Amino acid sequence: MSTGPEGTPEKAPDLVSEQDLEKKLRDLYLRGMSAMELRNWGYAITLFQAVLKQEPRFLQCRRQLRAAAVKEKGGKKSLGTESMKAMTMQREVKKDPLAAMANVEKEILATDPYNAQGNQLLFEAAMAAEMPLTAGFALETLTEGDPENTKHWHQLGQFYFDQSEYEKAAEVYEKIRKKDPADLVAIKMSKDATAQQSMKSQNWEGASFKELMKDSGEAAKLEQVNRAAMTPEMLQEKVALLAEQYAADQNNINVVKDLADAYEQLEDFPSALSYFEWAYQLSGSDSSLERKVAELRERVNKAHLKELEVFIAENPTHPEIEELKARADGLRREQSGQFIDEARARVDRNPTDMQLRFELGERLFDAGQFREAVPELQKAKRSPSLRIRVMNMLGQCYAKMKMSDLAAQQFEEAVAELNAMDDTKKNLLYNLGLLYEEMGNKEKYLDSLKQIYAADYDYRDVAERVERSYSEA
Numbered sequence: 072m073s074t075g076p077e078g079t080p081e082k083a084p085d086l087v088s089e090q091d092l093e094k095k096l097r098d099l100y101l102r103g104m105s106a107m108e109l110r111n112w113g114y115a116i117t118l119f120q121a122v123l124k125q126e127p128r129f130l131q132c133r134r135q136l137r138a139a140a141v142k143e144k145g146g147k148k149s150l151g152t153e154s155m156k157a158m159t160m161q162r163e164v165k166k167d168p169l170a171a172m173a174n175v176e177k178e179i180l181a182t183d184p185y186n187a188q189g190n191q192l193l194f195e196a197a198m199a200a201e202m203p204l205t206a207g208f209a210l211e212t213l214t215e216g217d218p219e220n221t222k223h224w225h226q227l228g229q230f231y232f233d234q235s236e237y238e239k240a241a242e243v244y245e246k247i248r249k250k251d252p253a254d255l256v257a258i259k260m261s262k263d264a265t266a267q268q269s270m271k272s273q274n275w276e277g278a279s280f281k282e283l284m285k286d287s288g289e290a291a292k293l294e295q296v297n298r299a300a301m302t303p304e305m306l307q308e309k310v311a312l313l314a315e316q317y318a319a320d321q322n323n324i325n326v327v328k329d330l331a332d333a334y335e336q337l338e339d340f341p342s343a344l345s346y347f348e349w350a351y352q353l354s355g356s357d358s359s360l361e362r363k364v365a366e367l368r369e370r371v372n373k374a375h376l377k378e379l380e381v382f383i384a385e386n387p388t389h390p391e392i393e394e395l396k397a398r399a400d401g402l403r404r405e406q407s408g409q410f411i412d413e414a415r416a417r418v419d420r421n422p423t424d425m426q427l428r429f430e431l432g433e434r435l436f437d438a439g440q441f442r443e444a445v446p447e448l449q450k451a452k453r454s455p456s457l458r459i460r461v462m463n464m465l466g467q468c469y470a471k472m473k474m475s476d477l478a479a480q481q482f483e484e485a486v487a488e489l490n491a492m493d494d495t496k497k498n499l500l501y502n503l504g505l506l507y508e509e510m511g512n513k514e515k516y517l518d519s520l521k522q523i524y525a526a527d528y529d530y531r532d533v534a535e536r537v538e539r540s541y542s543e544a
Contacts, residue, residue, distance in 0.1 A: 086204055087128040096122050100132055107135065112143035116181050124173045130204055136176065137212060140184035160192055168199035185216025187223075188528055203234055217526065219491030221247050221254065228260060237268035250493070309333050324353040328360075340371050358421070365413050372409075376402050407438040418447075425454035429461060441468040459485050463499055466506075475510050479503065492526040501531060 089097060103118035119136035122129060160178070163171035172193060179189035190209045197206035210230055213223040228243035244261035247254055313330045316323065331346035344367040351360040379399050383392065414431040421427055429451040435444035445468050452461040466481035482503035489496040504519030517540055523530050524537045 086130055087126055089129075089131065092122075092126060092129065096126055096129075100129070103132075103135065103139075107139060110142070112139045115139040116143060120173070120177055120181070123176060127169055127172055127200070127205070128202060130208060133176075133205065133208065137180070137184050140181050144182065144184060164192060164196045164199055168196040171196040172200070172205075185212065187213060187217070190216075206230070207234070217492070219250065219493040220527065221250055221257075221494055222527075224250075225256065228257075228264075232260065232264055232267075235267075237264045240264035241268060303337060306333055306337050310337070322353060324350055327353060335367070340367055340374065343367055344371055361417070365417075369406075369410060372402075372406050376406065407434075410434045411438060411440075425451045425457055429454075429457050432461075432464065436464055436468060439471075441471045444468050459488065459495060459499075463495075463502065466499075466502060470502075470506055470509075475506060478506055479510075482506065492522070497523050497527060497530050501533070 089100060092100065099118050099122050103115045103122070106112075106115035106118060116136060116139045119132050119139065122132050123136065126132075160171060160174055163174065175189050175192045175196070179186050180193070183189065190213045194206045194209035197203070197209060207227075207230060210223065210227040214220075214227055217223055224243055224247045228240050228247065231237070231240035231243060241261055241264035244257045244264060247257035248261060251257070310330065310333050313326055313333060316326045317330055320326070327346055327350040331343050331350055334340075334343035334346060344364065347360060347364050347367055351357060351364050354360050376399065379395065379402065383389075383395050383399060386392065389395065411431070411434045414427070414434045417427045418424070418431050428447050432444045432447035432451060435441075435447065445465065448461050448465045448468065451457050452465070454461075462481045462485035466478045466485070469475070469478035469481060482499055486496060486499050486503065489499070500519045500523050504516050504523075507513075507516040507519060517537065520533050520537050523533045528534050
């Protein structure tokens with residue numbers, strides 16, 4: 072929250088306190104609080120809804136309303152009609168966001184307080200009404216109701232970041248990283264949010280790279296700045312400074328790595344690749360740099376192929392179109408073979424590294440070499456941290472090889488080992504459902520998709536498939 076000219080907190084535009092209410096509304100709210108003390112949840116819900124209909128900015132009342140609805144619901148299942156109601160209310164959001172907020176509270180969240188579609192509607196309506204604190208509360212409710220769903224956590228983290236609540240954003244992304252250590256977006260955003268908070272606390276916003284280097288030892292300040300999320304202009308200044316150091320000593324591996332990292336942050340991936348390749352040679356074959364080189368080479372090659380594919384799609388009558396298509400096909404085969412060769416070479420050097428085994432299996436899978444991928448994935452399955460991902464890919468390999476029973480066994484085994492309905496479990500259930508559909512087992516097909524539907528209405532085309540099954544019955 073921002074502060075006024077004398078350091079006092081400024082009230083957010085969507086924040087009204089109990090003292091700000093007119094007497095009639097304050098009395099209603101206090102009667103609602105009394106009903107809460109008496110555990111009369113239904114009556115409390117009715118009173119809080121009446122207050123919010125007239126004063127939607129009273130966030131504390133909305134929090135109490137949600138608490139009452141959670142208590143009222145207890146462990147009871149909802150009727151299942153809330154998601155359908157949400158679809159019909161979508162049009163109200165832009166037309167009359169305040170009315171939409173009142174309706175979603177009454178028609179959906181009163182009986183299903185953690186309903187994903189309902190809270191998403193509340194978020195959208197609150198943003199349309201310029202009530203960001205209420206919007207944030209809706210997203211917080213989503214994460215509270217489905218704590219293993221990282222999609223909700225990502226939305227909340229991005230919201231905090233966009234609102235310049237960098238400390239809260241960093242906390243959210245750290246929670247995502249604990250749930251999924253391999254989540255690259257969470258890793259990057261956690262660093263960015265932490266850096267932005269540091270810059271904000273030290274009044275670094277708007278400073279140039281050279282200004283950040285003043286009044287301190289260059290090495291220490293450079294280390295500080297490396298931890299900060301810099302603007303493109305600051306990164307360009309950093310590149311210029313490092314280029315001078317590189318010209319003086321091209322074998323200084325720290326300078327080479329810093330240059331490579333700066334170019335990567337600027338998204339100049341070809342330049343970043345060339346410096347990371349040189350750093351790898353200087354390092355005497357550092358494995359972490361080897362992976363970085365492979366990662367960037369793949370990115371650069373894929374970007375080049377993508378540009379060619381876009382040009383082909385946009386210029387179908389080009390006089391050399393067939394030659395261009397042949398070149399694109401050749402590049403795909405060449406890249407696939409190169410990725411597999413590099414992955415296999417890493418496995419040969421480190422045969423006990425199960426992560427490398429998995430990466431090789433993944434490359435072979437992407438190339439359509441399913442039979443060759445199977446033994447690599449079976450070995451990688453020994454790793455507890457990779458086990459679920461491996462079983463998912465093994466199941467897909469078997470499915471591609473028309474070994475449906477073995478595929479179903481892998482998917483079922485992986486699903487059974489996951490308690491929380493996170494993105495991984497939803498992906499497994501989706502693959503399992505489609506496999507059962509292909510096998511002609513409609514009951515198991517729908518059972519798999521209904522498990523997803525109950526937790527995440529928006530997941531892929533699950534809602535369409537499940538709802539269509541009822542109309543076909």
